[in-house]
Amino acid sequence: MYEKYTIKPGDNLESIANKFNTTVDMIKDINNFDSTYLRAGSEIIVPKNKEQYFDYYTIKKGDSLYAIARKYNINPELLATLNGLTMNDYIYPNQEILIPKSGYSYYITTEGDTLDIVAGRFKVDKDRVLKENQTIYLMPDQLLVTRR
Numbered sequence: 637m638y639e640k641y642t643i644k645p646g647d648n649l650e651s652i653a654n655k656f657n658t659t660v661d662m663i664k665d666i667n668n669f670d671s672t673y674l675r676a677g678s679e680i681i682v683p684k685n686k687e688q689y690f691d692y693y694t695i696k697k698g699d700s701l702y703a704i705a706r707k708y709n710i711n712p713e714l715l716a717t718l719n720g721l722t723m724n725d726y727i728y729p730n731q732e733i734l735i736p737k738s739g740y741s742y743y744i745t746t747e748g749d750t751l752d753i754v755a756g757r758f759k760v761d762k763d764r765v766l767k768e769n770q771t772i773y774l775m776p777d778q779l780l781v782t783r784r
Contacts, residue, residue, distance in 0.1 A: 645676045656682045690734040745778040
């Protein structure tokens with residue numbers, strides 16, 4: 637899920653990344669630019685604040701994505717993808733990851749997705765998908781959420 641952000645005087649990519657709980661590389665990626673130059677007043681796309689739909693979990697020694705997914709009764713592939721990981725990536729003690737809250741359905745878009753396709757996967761009206769996500773760009777790897 638993404639939203640538009642208007643750059644303010646004094647903003648830089650690092651301060652914006654911190655504000656939206658993301659990385660500089662993610663902001664560069666979703667805006668398709670290499671430069672670190674930002675102009676006040678222009679708009680960029682940023683990940684939507686995830687706190688509404690996620691809890692945080694701090695990795696402990698001996699944890700694995702499979703064990704964490706089993707503990708929270710979620711799909712391990714979804715857990716990995718939501719956190720920018722693959723199932724083969726190593727996780728580190730004290731690393732913080734997002735845990736999807738129950739009561740929501742989560743979907744990671746793929747190339748060629750349309751609003752009708754996504755609504756069909758959720759088995760909900762497309763207006764509901766729009767309402768829950770506010771801003772939809774249907775970019776590959778965009779996270780969409782809806783209440784069950």
